[in-house]
Amino acid sequence: MTASEQKNNGPSGSTLRSILSKLKDATPFIFYFIVVLVAMAGWLYFIGWLLWQLVVWIFS
Secondary structure, eight states: OOHHHHHHHOSTTHHHHHHHHHHHHHHHHHHHHHHHHHHHHHHHHHHHHHHHHHHHHHHO
């Protein structure tokens, strides 16, 4: 942030406002990241469950 930008925003809560605006811009990416993580965890759980069924079927 340059000095001229700080002058335009004013001293009161300018940093907080910029942080909030950045968070607002990043929200879709955070949401997408969480969705991808949940999907990956679900796939890993599903694959692990399938492998466990296979092991039980082989050794039963």
